[in-house]
Amino acid sequence: MAVYTDVSDEALASFLTDYALGELVAFRGIAEGVENSNFSLRTGTGDYILTLYEKRVDPRELPWFLGLMRHLAQRGVTCPQPVAGHDGEALRMLAGRPAAITSFLSGVWPRRVRPEHCRLLGVALATLHLAGADYGHERPNALGPAAWRPLLESCRSTGDVVQPGLVAELDRALDSILPAWPSDLPRGQIHADLFPDNVFFLETGGSRTLSGLIDFYFACTDLLAYDLGVCLNAWCFEPGMEFNVTKAKLLLAGYASIRPLDAAERAALPVLAQGAAIRFLLTRLYDWVNTPPGAMVTRKDPLEYLRRLRFHLAAATPEALGL
Numbered sequence: 001m002a003v004y005t006d007v008s009d010e011a012l013a014s015f016l017t018d019y020a021l022g023e024l025v026a027f028r029g030i031a032e033g034v035e036n037s038n039f040s041l042r043t044g045t046g047d048y049i050l051t052l053y054e055k056r057v058d059p060r061e062l063p064w065f066l067g068l069m070r071h072l073a074q075r076g077v078t079c080p081q082p083v084a085g086h087d088g089e090a091l092r093m094l095a096g097r098p099a100a101i102t103s104f105l106s107g108v109w110p111r112r113v114r115p116e117h118c119r120l121l122g123v124a125l126a127t128l129h130l131a132g133a134d135y136g137h138e139r140p141n142a143l144g145p146a147a148w149r150p151l152l153e154s155c156r157s158t159g160d161v162v163q164p165g166l167v168a169e170l171d172r173a174l175d176s177i178l179p180a181w182p183s184d185l186p187r188g189q190i191h192a193d194l195f196p197d198n199v200f201f202l203e204t205g206g207s208r209t210l211s212g213l214i215d216f217y218f219a220c221t222d223l224l225a226y227d228l229g230v231c232l233n234a235w236c237f238e239p240g241m242e243f244n245v246t247k248a249k250l251l252l253a254g255y256a257s258i259r260p261l262d263a264a265e266r267a268a269l270p271v272l273a274q275g276a277a278i279r280f281l282l283t284r285l286y287d288w289v290n291t292p293p294g295a296m297v298t299r300k301d302p303l304e305y306l307r308r309l310r311f312h313l314a315a316a317t318p319e320a321l322g323l
């Protein structure tokens, strides 16, 4: 679970006096997630999410994330909206952490991904990319290719605990991926962590709609098609780690229906998927070896991403990915 920081009744009551949200009706920690502490909050004016920003978020970057969420919503992307207090500010401190209240999105994330989810995801991802195009502020990707060697170095003495030979295998993978990494593809604001648990759907009367996107705290300015690499990994592998090309084709077709890929992006997709696999493998590995026993968080399995990485290193053609 991810509630790293406790919020006392008194601290919450005092915090809420800064807002015009009515009286507190209910408040509870949300078990899901690994990065920040999230709470659901019901007040006299409705449902909200309270987030306390934890380890990986630099507080100086929070205005960039919240500004992007406002910008995207103004252009039709359904995502959480920061709620301002009486002073017009959405960001303040609570229990010693930067904190913000955002709007609650309806819908549920898919526990089991169906092909149709992937098409809707592709449409939403391309819509996000177009909507972000005129957000005039850049944020470098702190977990982009330049971060991967240092991350692996920080796991060098401990990483093989997870699997013998893992560190050497990742060294070789980086030797292959980094020199091939593209630099001249279309760039813009990307989500960079669009896993199924960050995408909500509604099913009504037999029809399925995508109701919103959450968790923009890895968003950054980077290659647009890298987001497709992230999504191919997170959405198009079956629990047994077989790649589902039908899901990939629908993801890519949904995306292209809003923003067609250019030839260079299509050609780069295999290496982008390799890079996306090693990025999540490395952060999961780092967390695996650095999370103290007893921490209130469920670690994610790095080896799930080793299997994806191996698939992409072996496949290595756009056709194998459904293009």
Ligand SMILES: Nc1ncnc2c1ncn2[C@@H]1O[C@H](COP(=O)(O)OP(=O)(O)OP(=O)(O)O)[C@@H](O)[C@H]1O
Residues within 6 Å of the ligand: 002, 030, 032, 033, 034, 035, 036, 037, 038, 049, 080, 102, 103, 104, 105, 106, 193, 197, 198, 214, 215, 217
């Ligand atoms: N705006 C929202 N509306 C509804 N539910 C939300 C909202 N934001 C967060 N949640 C709930 O809180 C959970 C955790 O949120 P989130 O994914 O942002 O946390 P995180 O710790 O940053 O997680 P991650 O591990 O995905 O980075 C979500 O799965 C969802 O159930």
Ligand SMILES: N[C@@H](CCO)C(=O)O
Residues within 6 Å of the ligand: 034, 035, 193, 195, 280, 284, 300
């Ligand atoms: N989506 C990430 C965790 C949050 O960054 C993962 O599954 O490794």
